[in-house]
Structure formats: structure tokens, C-alpha cells
Amino acid sequence: xxxxxxxxxxxxxxxxxxxxxxxxxxxxxxxxxxxxxxxxxxxxxxxxxxxxxxxxxxxxxxxxxxxxxxxxxxxxxxxxxxxxxxxxxxxxxxxxxxxxxxxxxxxxxxxxxxxxxxxxxxxxxxxxxxxxxxxxxxxxxxxxxxxxxxxxxxxxxxxxxxxxxxxxxxxxxxxxxxxxxxxxxxxxxxxxxxxxxxxxxxxxxxxxxxxxxxxxxxxxxxxxxxxxxxxxxxxxxxxxxxxxxxxxxxxxxxxxxxxxxxxxxxxxxxxxxxxxxxxxxxxxxxxxxxxxxxxxxxxxxxxxxxxxxxxxxxxxxxxxxxxxxxxxxxxxxxxxxxxxxxxxxxxxxxxxxxxxxxxxxxxxxxxxxxxxxxxxxxxxxxxxxxxxxxxxxxxxxxxxxxxxxxxxxxxxxxxxxxxxxxxxxxxxxxxxxxxxxxxxxxxxxxxxxxxxxxxxxxxxxxxxxxxxxxxxxxxxxxxxxxxxxxxxxxxxxxxxxxxxxxxxxxxxxxxxxxxx
Amino acid sequence: xxxxxxxxxxxxxxxxxxxxxxxxxxxxxxxxxxxxxxxxxxxxxxxxxxxxxxxxxxxxxxxxxxxxxxxxxxxxxxxxxxxxxxxxxxxxxxxxxxxxxxxxxxxxxxxxxxxxxxxxxxxxxxxxxxxxxxxxxxxxxxxxxxxxxxxxxxxxxxxxxxxxxxxxxxxxxxxxxxxxxxxxxxxxxxxxxxxxxxxxxxxxxxxxxxxxxxxxxxxxxxxxxxxxxxxxxxxxxxxxxxxxxxxxxxxxxxxxxxxxxxxxxxxxxxxxxxxxxxxxxxxxxxxxxxxxxxxxxxxxxxxxxxxxxxxxxxxxxxxxxxxxxxxxxxxxxxxxxxxxxxxxxxxxx
Numbered sequence: 116x117x118x119x120x121x122x123x124x125x126x127x128x129x130x131x132x133x134x135x136x137x138x139x140x141x142x143x144x145x146x147x148x149x150x151x152x153x154x155x156x157x158x159x160x161x162x163x164x165x166x167x168x169x170x171x172x173x174x175x176x177x178x179x180x181x182x183x184x185x186x187x188x189x190x191x192x193x194x195x196x197x198x199x200x201x202x203x204x205x206x207x208x209x210x211x212x213x214x215x216x217x218x219x220x221x222x223x224x225x226x227x228x229x230x231x232x233x234x235x236x237x238x239x240x241x242x243x244x245x246x247x248x249x250x251x252x253x254x255x256x257x258x259x260x261x262x263x264x265x266x267x268x269x270x271x272x273x274x275x276x277x278x279x280x281x282x283x284x285x286x287x288x289x290x291x292x293x294x295x296x297x298x299x300x301x302x303x304x305x306x307x308x309x310x311x312x313x314x315x316x317x318x319x320x321x322x323x324x325x326x327x328x329x330x331x332x333x334x335x336x337x338x339x340x341x342x343x344x345x346x347x348x349x350x351x352x353x354x355x356x357x358x359x360x361x362x363x364x365x366x367x368x369x370x371x372x373x374x375x376x377x378x379x380x381x382x383x384x385x386x387x388x389x390x391x392x393x394x395x396x397x398x399x400x401x402x403x404x405x406x407x408x409x410x411x412x413x414x415x416x417x418x419x420x421x422x423x424x425x426x427x428x429x430x431x432x433x434x435x436x437x438x439x440x441x442x443x444x445x446x447x448x449x450x451x452x453x454x455x456x457x458x459x460x461x462x463x464x465x466x467x468x469x470x471x472x473x474x475x476x477x478x479x480x481x482x483x484x485x486x487x488x489x490x491x492x493x494x495x496x497x498x499x500x501x502x503x504x505x506x507x508x509x510x511x512x513x514x515x516x517x518x519x520x521x522x523x524x525x526x527x528x529x530x531x532x533x534x535x536x537x538x539x540x541x542x543x544x545x546x547x548x549x550x551x552x553x554x555x556x557x558x559x560x561x562x563x564x565x566x567x568x569x570x571x572x573x574x575x576x577x578x579x580x581x582x583x584x585x586x587x588x589x590x591x592x593x594x595x596x597x598x599x600x601x602x603x604x605x606x607x608x609x610x611x612x613x614x615x616x617x618x619x620x621x622x623x624x625x626x627x628x629x630x631x
Numbered sequence: 632x633x634x635x636x637x638x639x640x641x642x643x644x645x646x647x648x649x650x651x652x653x654x655x656x657x658x659x660x661x662x663x664x665x666x667x668x669x670x671x672x673x674x675x676x677x678x679x680x681x682x683x684x685x686x687x688x689x690x691x692x693x694x695x696x697x698x699x700x701x702x703x704x705x706x707x708x709x710x711x712x713x714x715x716x717x718x719x720x721x722x723x724x725x726x727x728x729x730x731x732x733x734x735x736x737x738x739x740x741x742x743x744x745x746x747x748x749x750x751x752x753x754x755x756x757x758x759x760x761x762x763x764x765x766x767x768x769x770x771x772x773x774x775x776x777x778x779x780x781x782x783x784x785x786x787x788x789x790x791x792x793x794x795x796x797x798x799x800x801x802x803x804x805x806x807x808x809x810x811x812x813x814x815x816x817x818x819x820x821x822x823x824x825x826x827x828x829x830x831x832x833x834x835x836x837x838x839x840x841x842x843x844x845x846x847x848x849x850x851x852x853x854x855x856x857x858x859x860x861x862x863x864x865x866x867x868x869x870x871x872x873x874x875x876x877x878x879x880x881x882x883x884x885x886x887x888x889x890x891x892x893x894x895x896x897x898x899x900x901x902x903x904x905x906x907x908x909x910x911x912x913x914x915x916x917x918x919x920x921x922x923x924x925x926x927x928x929x930x931x932x933x934x935x936x937x938x939x940x941x942x943x944x945x946x947x948x949x950x951x952x953x954x955x956x957x958x959x960x961x962x963x964x965x966x967x968x969x970x971x972x973x974x975x976x977x978x979x980x
Binding site: 445447461490492 | 847849850852856859860862863865867868869870
């Protein structure tokens with residue numbers, strides 16, 4: 116293997132991937148993927164969930180061994196299947212979910228594991244100096260003595276990047292790095308990325324969000340079903356073409372009809388609970404009310420409260436115009452509230468149970484589905500099959516329906532899991548729907564599907580509370596938007612009267628001068 | 632070398648895992664037999680003969696399997712709902728004690744009536760003994776592993792006191808044993824001149840009943856849901872605490888039933904050696920059966936066969952009988968390996 120002679124106009128090849136294939140059972144997760152990344156370049160890898168991005172990253176970082184293919188780092192073959200080899204070769208990975216020790220300082224987190232055990236203390240000063248230099252050069256300002264537990268998510272991410280660079284990474288893999296950032300934090304983050312690229316780092320950016328990809332990357336590569344379906348210079352690609360390449364088809368645009376809102380179906384009056392302070396809120400029929408906010412400002416508490424999982428300390432909870440005295444999950448189910456929780460795996464579904472069990476799990480006591488404690492399997496199978504099919508859950512279109520319904524729900528993809536939840540929650544024509552991050556982690560096709568179902572439910576008369584961190588989603592679906600910041604909920608304003616920047620500022624806690 | 636999860640595990644693979652585990656257990660234990668200086672082939676031949684080699688051997692194996700089926704079910708039902716019941720031994724004695732108290736109280740009932748009353752009493756006693764730790768778990772998050780395990784000793788020592796004192800049979804020549812039960816309280820023999828009693832039918836019915844309960848009823852669904860993901864179950868409106876409580880009554884009851892069957896089927900009076908650890912062996916039975924109620928029957932017969940056969944092996948070849956414990960333990964360990972291999976694929980890179 117010789118070092119690739121690079122033309123004078125081009126930087127050296129930092130990473131070269133040839134013919135990587137990886138199969139899991141019958142699923143071909145990566146199919147002969149080729150990739151080239153030059154030093155100083157930002158390459159965005161986009162694709163839907165399950166397109167094979169994560170598999171590819173895990174192969175590069177040594178977590179998986181590919182069935183075929185080879186990787187060269189700066190001209191040297193990389194020993195595959197060994198994270199240590201990947202680190203030594205200069206591949207650094209920043210995971211989507213920051214993995215740091217909360218009880219240690221920034222400095223200690225960065226130094227952790229980099230120094231020989233018997234003289235940890237003698238090198239601290241040297242380490243501090245290097246971190247300082249790195250941070251200065253890249254604009255990654257962070258106090259080295261602050262406790263990581265006290266930092267905001269954006270700052271933690273900077274620590275994570277510093278940690279990787281400190282170990283001498285020359286190729287940086289960032290997995291959905293903007294997922295934890297607020298809109299105002301985005302711009303400085305992009306500048307940092309640019310600066311790092313300017314210093315000769317090769318950057319692989321994995322993302323869902325097309326606008327960001329268009330803004331920051333030099334080149335883009337689209338994966339679909341394990342294959343590279345498009346690569347090219349970002350400047351030469353149209354965003355619509357990119358979206359279509361990801362999905363493999365044209366996406367229907369969101370069409371939102373406007374209805375005169377009807378009676379109030381859900382109302383909170385001066386409710387306090389955990390971090391929530393004096394929250395008031397109304398949702399009327401035919402209306403979608405959005406709650407915007409950066410994660411950790413009380414959304415989960417609000418969602419849990421309305422879903423009945425926790426009780427308010429203070430204030431009143433009205434459902435269908437009546438004060439609710441008993442608040443419990445079972446009570447909300449009894450009232451026919453449709454609840455789409457944030458975490459499909461933890462609360463939305465029971466992974467090891469089958470499709471039919473997950474479909475009937477809220478209603479198995481109905482006389483329709485059981486009598487004298489005996490499950491009426493025939494009715495359950497029949498209805499579950501019909502509804503799961505209506506909501507387009509994969510794997511039910513052919514074959515023996517009974518067999519298909521026995522499949523554990525954890526084997527489904529994220530999008531299909533969400534469809535199972537939709538089939539369970541929406542098949543009863545609910546009057547009230549609470550959806551918390553209903554499209555998180557879903558691919559574009561599934562997102563469009565979920566959006567269409569929510570709009571259809573609103574058209575049919577449901578009042579919907581949509582809690583989301585995706586501002587585009589909120590702006591395109593909702594009628595009114597309120598912002599949750601540090602447990603306080605702003606009054607809901609009509610969506611037409613607000614803009615993306617406006618929302619971004621309010622999510623960061625800044626008051627916006629009333630323009631209206 | 633690395634493991635990869637399989638997308639789906641075919642049924643034949645799940646069924647062949649225990650068979651492979653048993654074969655591997657015998658292979659690995661043959662080293663120990665060699666160590667004792669006996670020929671492996673002859674030793675295992677003796678074991679097999681002793682377990683199933685004659686109608687009498689078979690009847691002995693089945694007799695020993697009766698309490699194991701019931702305690703295995705008691706553990707399997709609870710483990711399914713993630714209620715870690717380590718107290719089947721105590722519940723076994725609790726059931727036996729209740730039946731002994733009622734059976735010696737001079738109740739005048741016709742035969743099937745009295746047996747049914749005693750079975751019910753044993754069920755309730757065993758159930759309540761597990762209900763207490765389960766209630767503590769739901770109310771105060773007290774770890775049931777500790778409480779159920781320690782309750783075993785409380786009950787055993789309690790019974791020891793009762794048999795030395797108030798319940799001691801004055802006609803027993805000073806032995807610490809309870810009074811003999813009424814003749815009409817005893818379970819009939821299934822085969823004449825053997826010890827095999829009608830408890831086998833009770834145990835098989837219990838296994839079928841538990842299987843049907845898990846498969847066809849809302850309670851089975853609730854228990855599965857709570858065991859698989861209690862947080863999601865709660866969010867979805869299932870009364871998680873209630874489910875844990877009724878599971879405890881069911882599981883503890885089955886262990887209590889084991890005690891009653893052993894009492895009414897074999898001895899006819901309460902002693903402290905009524906169970907050579909059936910409650911603890913029940914855990915092995917349940918795990919070997921992968922918590923499946925019908926699998927419990929197979930696992931219980933297998934383990935009973937090993938224990939009964941090991942006696943013959945010991946007598947004819949002088950191989951220590953506690954080798955049975957080693958074989959059973961090895962089978963359980965190999966079972967973990969084999970189930971792992973069934974669920975994952977081994978790759979050589």
C-alpha cells in the first residue's frame with residue numbers, strides 16, 4: 116500500500132473507505148460503501164434512520180467488524196474491529212449523547228484515561244496548558260475547573276470535542292451534534308467546526324437536519340438502505356434533491372387546514388408540579404397547541420402530568436370541561452386520552468411483548484377484548500391486525516396475520532414502533548391527544564406520516580397538545596405556540612404571528628419585544 | 632471471536648438448547664467420575680437405570696418430581712413478573728404446616744372434601760407468606776430477595792420450635808414430628824406398591840393451569856407486561872402493585888401446595904426433613920425451563936431423575952451421590968451458555 120499521491124491543489128486524503136459491507140442477519144446494513152474524506156474537509160453523511168449511518172460510524176470507530184472492505188487512515192490501513200486502533204490512528208468520535216463524568220471537573224474529564232496511572236498529578240499542568248491552547252485556537256471556551264455536572268448541554272459537548280482533540284484526533288466523527296443545541300448556540304458551533312476544519316482536521320458530520328447540512332458541509336453523502344445513493348459538493352446540490360435522495364421518493368408537503376376551534380377539551384389552571392410553576396394552558400377541539408423549549412425546561416414533567424403519570428401539587432386539571440380529581444394513567448386511559456410518550460422504548464411500548472399485546476395493552480379489560488378475565492384472542496387479533504395495517508406497520512402486509520402479530524415489538528424500526536403507538540392511541544377517535552416529541556429519531560417518511568395522522572386527528576375534532584423541540588415541526592403543524600422556559604410557560608401565541616428566530620430567542624430565555 | 636444477536640430465534644433452536652445443555656453437563660461431569668476412579672460409562676448407565684430403568688425407578692423419579700414441579704412453577708410465575716421469589720422453601724413448609732394443623736384438628740369431612748380443604752389451606756398459607764414480602768416491596772420498596780430468603784429461616788425455625796413443643800406427637804418416641812393426619816386426608820397412590828401418589832395429577836393440572844393462565848387470561852398479560860417493563864406498564868394504566876400482589880398469592884400458593892402434596896402423599900405427618908431443599912431446587916427447575924410452565928414439568932422430571940438415579944449410582948459404584956448436585960448445577964450453567972448461543976450467533980473473525 117502506497118501513500119496516495121495527492122495533487123497539489125488538494126489536501127491529503129484523511130480517510131479512505133473501500134467497499135465496506137456489513138450484514139446483520141438478513142439485513143444488509145452497509146452495502147459496499149466507498150468514502151473519501153480529505154483533511155480540512157467537512158463531509159456530511161445524511162440518511163434516514165436505518166440507512167446505515169450509525170453502522171458505518173461504528174465500523175470506523177472499531178465497534179463492529181465489517182464483513183468486507185478496508186479502511187485507510189492517512190494512507191495507512193486501519194486494523195478493523197478495534198477502538199484502540201481507531202483512536203491510535205487518530206479517529207475521534209463525539210457521540211450524540213454526551214458521555215462524561217458529572218462529578219469531575221472539565222480538566223479531569225479530559226485527562227481521564229490519557230495518563231499513566233502512577234504519575235497522574237505530575238502531568239496535570241502540562242495537560243491544562245495543552246487544553247488551554249486547543250480551546251484558544253478553536254474558540255471552544257470552557258472553564259477547565261468547572262464541574263461537568265454544572266455545565267449546559269452545549270458546553271458539555273464542547274468538553275467532549277476537546278476531549279477527543281486532546282487525544283490527538285485528526286479525523287472527527289460527530290453524530291447528530293446539533294441535537295442538544297439551542298438555536299442561538301448553533302452559529303458559534305458551526306464556526307468552531309469551520310475552524311477545526313481550517314486546522315486540517317477531517318470532519319464527518321452525521322445529521323438528519325438538511326438546513327444544517329446545507330450550511331456547514333463541503334460535501335455531502337446520502338445513504339439509503341445501506342447504500343450510497345448520492346455524493347457531491349454541497350454547493351451543487353439542491354436541498355429538495357437531497358431530501359428526495361434520502362427518502363427515495365417525493366415527500367408530500369404538509370397541508371394544514373384551519374378550523375375554527377371548538378370547545379375547550381383540556382385545560383390546566385395555575386398548575387405547579389416539580390419544576391413547573393403556575394402553568395396555565397388550554398387546548399380546544401380542532402386545535403393543535405405547541406409547546407416549544409429546549410430539553411430539560413420542564414417538558415417531561417408537563418407531559419407526565421397530562422398523561423397522568425404524576426399529580427400536580429397545586430392547581431386544577433380540567434378534562435372535557437370538568438375538574439379531574441383522580442389523576443392516574445389508568446384514569447387517562449379510561450377517559451380515552453391518546454398519549455404518545457417521548458420515549459417509545461421506556462414508556463410507549465413493552466419491547467419484549469408482541470405486536471398484538473402492545474396494541475391491546477390499554478384496552479384488554481374492555482368487554483370487546485376480554486370476558487371474565489379470558490382474553491378474546493380472535494377479536495383482538497382481528498382488530499389489531501386491521502388497525503396496525505391501517506397505520507401501515509411493516510411486516511403485516513403478507514403472510515399469516517397471527518404469526519406476524521406474535522413478533523416482539525422491539526424488532527421493529529423506530530418509525531414502525533411509533534406507528535404501533537399511533538394505531539393504539541388514535542384508533543379510538545380520541546378527543547384529546549398529547550404528543551411528546553412524536554417524531555424524534557424518525558426518518559423523513561415516518562415523520563411525514565406522523566404529521567399527517569396528527570393533522571387528520573385535528574380535522575376529525577381532536578384537541579392536540581404537541582410538545583416538541585423541533586421548531587420546524589411546531590411552526591408547520593400548530594395553531595398556537597407557547598414556550599416553556601425553566602418551568603414557566605408563556606401564554607400561547609398564534610403560530611402565524613411568530614417566527615423561527617423569535618421562538619429561538621424565547622427558548623433561550625430572552626424576552627421578545629411585542630411586535631404585534 | 633464475537634457475538635451477534637440473531638434477528639429471530641427459531642423454535643427448534645430454543646428446544647434443542649436444553650438438550651445440548653444436558654449432554655454438555657454429563658460430558659463435563661464425567662471428568663469428576665473419572666477422578667473417583669469409576670468407569671464413566673458404567674456410572675452413567677447406573678444413573679440412567681436408577682432413574683428410569685424400571686417401573687419402580689420411574690415411579691420414584693416421578694414421585695420426586697411432584698414437589699419440584701410445584702415449587703418450579705411457584706418460582707417461574709413470580710420470576711415472570713420479576714418478583715424474585717427465593718422463599719419457595721419457606722412457603723412449602725408454610726403450606727405443609729397449615730395442612731398439618733387442619734388435618735390433625737379432627738375435621739370430619741369425606742375424603743375428597745378434606746383433601747381439597749387442606750390443599751386450599753396450604754395454598755393460602757404459602758400465598759400469604761409471599762404476600763408479605765410483596766406488600767413490603769410495593770409499599771416501601773423493600774428488596775424481596777432479602778425478605779423472601781430470610782423468611783425461609785424464620786419459618787423453618789418456627790416449625791422446628793412447634794415440632795419440639797406444642798405440635799410434637801407424643802407417640803413418636805421423642806422424635807420431633809407432628810401428629811399423624813387423618814386417614815381420609817391422605818392422597819391415594821396412583822400405582823400400587825409404589826410411592827407415586829395423586830400429587831402428580833395435582834402438579835400436572837397446576838402446570839396446565841398456569842400455562843393457560845399465562846396464555847389466555849388478562850392476568851397473564853398483566854404479569855408479562857409488569858415483568859417485561861414495569862415503568863411502561865404503569866404508564867399504560869396497568870395496576871402494577873396489584874399485579875405484584877396477586878402474583879405473590881399465586882406463586883406462594885403453588886409452593887404451599889407442594890408442601891401439602893408432599894405431606895399428604897408421602898409421610899402423613901409433618902417433619903423438618905419434609906423437604907431436602909425443594910424450594911431452592913425450584914429456582915433451578917424454573918430457570919432450566921426458561922420460566923415456561925410446561926417446560927417446568929420437563930425440567931422437574933429431569934432433575935428428579937438425576938437425584939434418584941444418583942442414589943443407584945452411589946450404591947453400585949461408590950460414586951458420591953452429591954455428584955447429582957454437580958450435574959444439575961452444570962446443566963443450569965450450560966443452559967445459560969446454550970441459550971446464549973441460541974440467541975446470539977458466534978462469529979470467528
